[in-house]
Amino acid sequence: MSDDLLAAFVEEARELLDQAADDLLALERGPDDTAALEGLFRATHTLKGSGGLIGFTALEQAFHAAEDRLSEVRQGARQIDPGLVGALAAAVEQAELWVEAIAASGELPGDAAVESSALVARLGAMDAAAAAPDRAPTADWAEALRREAPGVAGPLIAFRYTPNAGVYFSGDDPVAVVATVPGLVHLRLDSRTPPEPDPAYDPFTCNLVLSGLSAAPLTALQAAFRFVADQVAFAEPAERVSQGEPPLAARSGTEPQARSLRVDAARVDALAASADDLVVAKNALTQLLAQAAATSPPGLARSLAAAQADLDRRIARLHETIGRMRLVPLAPLFRRFPPIVRQLAASLGKSVDLVLSGEGAEVDKAIADGLHEPLLHLIRNAIDHGIEPTAERRAAGKPVPALLRLSAMPAGDQIVIELADDGRGLDIARVRSTAVRRGLASAEALAAMSDDLAADLIFRPGFSTAASVTELSGRGVGLDAVRARTAALGGEVSVHTIRERGTRFVLRLPVRVRLARLMMVEAAGETFGVPLESVVEATQVAPGSLTPVRAGRALVWRDRPVPLLSLAGLLAMPGPDPAERDLKVMIIRSGDELAAVSVDAFGDRIEAPLRPLAGVLARVPGVLGSSLLGDGRVLMVLDIPELIG
Amino acid sequence: MTTVLIVDDSKLARIVVGKAVAALQPEWTRLEAGNADEALAVLEAHQVDVVVLDFNMxxxxxxxxxxxxxxxxxxxxxALATANVQDEVIGRARAAGATFVPKPITEDSLRGFLSGAALKLRQAGK
Amino acid sequence: MTVRREDNIAWLEGVCRVEEAEVLAGHLGAGAGVVDLSRCQGLHAAVVQVLLAWRPQLRGAPDEAFLRDHLLPALAGDAHMTTSALVGDKEAAPSAPGSERIEGVRI
Incomplete structure (x- = not known):
């Protein structure tokens, strides 16, 4: 292609894209702006044409889909809605990147075909949505449902299923039908007529209305309801602005349910920090109130307690509200990975497709930021160890390129992130032998372990060492770092593997950063925090009740022998010999086992925001994070089960 | 006494359905027919309360x-038992008030229909 | 038998089928105020609607994912007695004029 033709294309495309962006903005403000619609349609049409002319197929296809939708709008078969505007804006934005890439290199970027088919799919999904029955422009019931699930991002489809009164007699179970709905994020149950719970109540006349929201495409929802299609209505409530696609402008007053403000992230963080500090200040007050209550008349003590409870509740609510403001979609994080995967795979002579899904889900910004490193580690690990070289895959009759799936799925107040490859799977026998060699478990203990438990050994510190260090996933850092990072974010990671079929890492994390409930303890002259969840009981035992056992000491707690350890010892800090006096011990649950951990003193129980450690401290085993105390000290929060190991 | 008629051109399929019905509703009498004409003949001769039909005959x-x-x-x-349904068939079957039962028939797949049928017969005083 | 009663507690165990709606309604009508779902594996819609009608106190965390993650939260949802909110009662809509609600913040 001649340079001047290319230059002309770039110049024209830039103008057309500017035009398209302006027209989209105008349409978003006024969906009835026919001049803007005509302008946008012409720009789209021309971009499609010139893309095809010069052989930039990705551009041509994306704008062909866009033109089809706009043409329906011109014919009155479709309305301009936020979903369509968002999809068109995504196409324009993508094309801007492409055009700049073409201006720089004369070529479309390597992933243009993938991006293009995603755009086509998105614009095509609008097509299906238009064909939906009962797709009123704004179905009030759907908008009401959408408001019930404010924490869920992305375009959602609402359904309302009103089974006929006699369905139980024909064997239908509407609840079982709804249980098959893919991507269900919210369910609501109503009674069709107000029920009268009295002896004459007839449980066999169906009186339910089941409505909900799903993240799945309309066609998938229709499939789930196909046997009861006559009893279901679908609608697409307006998407909220706080999600996936950058809005072209703040929403105007025409959409009261989706009003939003843009706020600088730093201000939200400052607000969140103030709320955190408020929690800390409240904790300081708690201590003073306890002292005051002990010396006050009963009436005053009660009033103080009531005022404190009220303050607790209000601060918790404030914290919660700010937590929601901090939610961000996972998309920016996820989209950093495809180029990395391409590059890593190429450097190893492997061919890998990374498929993303669920990236519209929202999590606390701290969680999204903190996930980059563990996910990157797992992705490197999958490409390096999980996925076979191309020749080996061909020989085994497996598809090339290999498939790596990164998906996110909201599950209540948690987010489940999965990274699944279709590679060779873990060699459990080798994991077992490595674990023995590295002294992570005895041969007997290993023999008693199920394959799942044995697979979990790969997360142990010291499992992967120099022998398995490769250029990519090595660097002397094992999967234990992934577990530590995930734990620091308040989550957990597990591995599931099938030989020759693949490996799946599952990370479960809180959507929001939570207040940790901590017990303060003293050991070796320092104060530490221990999450209350891991403490079964805090108690005091006489030295006489200790029994020496082979490796150390044990005590009998509720008729069970429990090994006794000292916290100072676990932390490798000097401490007094615990046998000399009455012992203060925490009974700690570690997996299925109990251990008694002695401390010098017990402190208060507090609620505090747990901050993951950053930098070099991030991977210290046994430390969950830190909390700021009322007096300004930093409290290290310990993961005692991990310390016991 | 409740009587169920099982209509399927496959003898094997009739046995499987019969066993599932027997496991779920052991008290019920079971009759069989190999095609639509046979089924109509059985209905002339007996009191039938419930039918389970194969779609492909x-x-x-x-x-x-x-x-x-x-x-x-x-x-x-x-009940209409079938492995593969098109939306048009679903619409017609629902209009006829028939319940879809996925094939192959098992106790689990038949349970909903038979429970509903039993309820309905009980409410009708049978 | 997957519905049984001890004092004022009705226990739903295993998969509760359509027939059990009547048994449960009987227990609730006879004074059972608490329904324990910790060993429940599934609820037929008829049983669900009985729970919705009587609104007993629900307790226990069942293992079954749909029940735990969707059905129980929906049963615990507030003010779901009638459909007025669902069909769009304008007066109930939370966007009173002049009260600007910040629904989402982009950061």
Whole structure:
């Protein structure tokens, strides 16, 4: 292609894209702006044409889909809605990147075909949505449902299923039908007529209305309801602005349910920090109130307690509200990975497709930021160890390129992130032998372990060492770092593997950063925090009740022998010999086992925001994070089960 | 006494369905027919309360038979067993008040239909 | 038998089928105020609607994912007695004029 033709294309495309962006903005403000619609349609049409002319197929296809939708709008078969505007804006934005890439290199970027088919799919999904029955422009019931699930991002489809009164007699179970709905994020149950719970109540006349929201495409929802299609209505409530696609402008007053403000992230963080500090200040007050209550008349003590409870509740609510403001979609994080995967795979002579899904889900910004490193580690690990070289895959009759799936799925107040490859799977026998060699478990203990438990050994510190260090996933850092990072974010990671079929890492994390409930303890002259969840009981035992056992000491707690350890010892800090006096011990649950951990003193129980450690401290085993105390000290929060190991 | 009629051109399939019915409703009497004409003949000769029809049968298929049975008996519980359904078939079957049962038939797949049918017969005083 | 009663507690165990709606309604009508779902594996819609009608106190965390993650939260949802909110009662809509609600913040 001649340079001047290319230059002309770039110049024209830039103008057309500017035009398209302006027209989209105008349409978003006024969906009835026919001049803007005509302008946008012409720009789209021309971009499609010139893309095809010069052989930039990705551009041509994306704008062909866009033109089809706009043409329906011109014919009155479709309305301009936020979903369509968002999809068109995504196409324009993508094309801007492409055009700049073409201006720089004369070529479309390597992933243009993938991006293009995603755009086509998105614009095509609008097509299906238009064909939906009962797709009123704004179905009030759907908008009401959408408001019930404010924490869920992305375009959602609402359904309302009103089974006929006699369905139980024909064997239908509407609840079982709804249980098959893919991507269900919210369910609501109503009674069709107000029920009268009295002896004459007839449980066999169906009186339910089941409505909900799903993240799945309309066609998938229709499939789930196909046997009861006559009893279901679908609608697409307006998407909220706080999600996936950058809005072209703040929403105007025409959409009261989706009003939003843009706020600088730093201000939200400052607000969140103030709320955190408020929690800390409240904790300081708690201590003073306890002292005051002990010396006050009963009436005053009660009033103080009531005022404190009220303050607790209000601060918790404030914290919660700010937590929601901090939610961000996972998309920016996820989209950093495809180029990395391409590059890593190429450097190893492997061919890998990374498929993303669920990236519209929202999590606390701290969680999204903190996930980059563990996910990157797992992705490197999958490409390096999980996925076979191309020749080996061909020989085994497996598809090339290999498939790596990164998906996110909201599950209540948690987010489940999965990274699944279709590679060779873990060699459990080798994991077992490595674990023995590295002294992570005895041969007997290993023999008693199920394959799942044995697979979990790969997360142990010291499992992967120099022998398995490769250029990519090595660097002397094992999967234990992934577990530590995930734990620091308040989550957990597990591995599931099938030989020759693949490996799946599952990370479960809180959507929001939570207040940790901590017990303060003293050991070796320092104060530490221990999450209350891991403490079964805090108690005091006489030295006489200790029994020496082979490796150390044990005590009998509720008729069970429990090994006794000292916290100072676990932390490798000097401490007094615990046998000399009455012992203060925490009974700690570690997996299925109990251990008694002695401390010098017990402190208060507090609620505090747990901050993951950053930098070099991030991977210290046994430390969950830190909390700021009322007096300004930093409290290290310990993961005692991990310390016991 | 409740009587169920099982209509399927495959003898094996009739046995499987019969066993599932026996496991779920051991008290019920079971009758069998190999095609639509046989089924109509059985209905002439016996009091039948519930029918389970296979969709794919030579001659009149299960859906056509269901429509005919519905015309004779507006309240009778009718199940239509099929492995593969098109939306048009679903619409017609629902119009005929037939319950879809996925094939292959198992106790689990038949349970919902038979429980519903039993409830309906009980409420009708049978 | 997957519905049984001890004092004022009705226990739903395993998969509760359509027939059990009547048994449960009987227990609730006879004074059972608490329904324990910790060993429940599934609820037929008829049983669900009985729970919705009587609104007993629900307790226990079942293992089954749909029940735990969707059905129980929906049963615990507030003010779901009638459909007025669902069908769009304008007066109930939370966007009173002049009260600007910040629904989402982009950061």
């Amino acid at each position: 030579p001659g009149r298929n299960g859906l056509e038979l269901a429509e005919e049975l519905r015309a004779r008996s507006p309240e009778m519980p009718i």
